[in-house]
Amino acid sequence: MSSAAAEAPGTGKVVCVTGASGYIASWIVKLLLARGYTVRATVRDTADPKKTLHLRALDGAKDRLHLFKASLLEEGSFDAAIDGCECVFHTASPFYHNVKDPKAELLDPAVKGTLNVLRSCKKASIKRVVVTSSMAAVAYNGKPRTPDVIVDETWFSDPEVCEKNQVVMIASHGWLIDALL
DSSP states (O other): OOHHHHSOTTTTOEEEEETTTSHHHHHHHHHHHHTTOEEEEEESOTTOHHHHHHHHTSTTHHHHEEEEEOOTTSTTTTHHHHTTOSEEEEOOOOOOSSOSOHIIIIIHHHHHHHHHHHHHHHHTTOSEEEEOOOTHHHHOSSOOOOTTOOOOGGGOOOHHHHHHTTOOOOOHHHHHHHHHO
16 A cells, blocks of 8 residues: 555645634534645634643644634734635534623624635635534524434525524624525
């Protein structure tokens, strides 16, 4: 077996994961490192050990994980992390408990942040972007959910149903994608 055949599929490839300290993003980073990718991971504060220690401890992190400070609300702050990547996994989204105005504190910043990331991707001519969301994006639409239901993009939460039921939504990615389609 040649050494090239034994290499991991991501060897030599560079990708970016936004919001890398989050639960889903951390697992994405772990998987990408295990497959040989070099990962540029964005976090709010690269010096915060509570947010970065678990990432730095991953197998392959010493050589192939690079942390970048980025803010969803600051246009251009993702440029350095994204430039030169083959793919971007966008998982970053604001998440706070006990918000007084969900639209102003969660939805608007998430949409603005996603657009900022997509602008950085466009500048860098990124060909593949994976946008993650949460179950909240598909959980509130008034449709009955039975065990045989397949949840897909046709299940985006309905903002009117959410407002009527006073549901605090973090479904901004779903709404954004729905609006862009």
